[in-house]
Amino acid sequence: DAKTTQPPSMDCAEGRAANLPCNHSTISGNEYVYWYRQIHSQGPQYIIHGLKNNETNEMASLIITEDRKSSTLILPHATLRDTAVYYCIAPPPNAGNNRKLIWGLGTSLAVNP
């Protein structure tokens, strides 16, 4: 299975950018990297995904290294409501067409006032 490595926790000041790193050195060439977050006691929420190019949407930006072995999720102006566990996910090469998600422990981001 493609595995991801994330720091267990990070802190960020409100209004500043939060940069969350992820290593996925075993990702195969045609698999996307996905980011979800989970606010306490809620179901996970999709944030963004990417393959090779950097991606941006209304929630975040995703920077993927050229060798695709790591990526960084950027929340440009973190708010208190961004406090959550952030999961970086790379589906296993044998995920087939079902697209099940294999979750690690994620990064617990605390946004401080």
Place this chain on the structure above:
Amino acid sequence: DTGVSQDPRHKITKRGQNVTFRCDPISEHNRLYWYRQTLGQGPEFLTYFQNEAQLEKSRLLSDRFSAERPKGSFSTLEIQRTEQGDSAMYLCASSQSTSGIYNEQFFGPGTRLTVL
């Protein structure tokens, strides 16, 4: 609200009892997933449906667990003879398949099961 819904949100049961959870996916989504999450861990894949067909089951899904999606719409997850180790959050997600392209999974709020 047209998101994924789950019922009940909380369930407390005694060991040995049977429980059933329901998931209503987003109406146009043909894929439905069940995950289990214990405290401090990420969700673990349990099973997956495409329309009414159950296409994959995790080894985590013992013979006490059964899931159905009879008409390709809502799904149920039943746990028979519950054990204390079954205590967890059970999450349902749905997505719309598009050939060759991954689509995001939309999650429900989960059902928190406590087995006493």
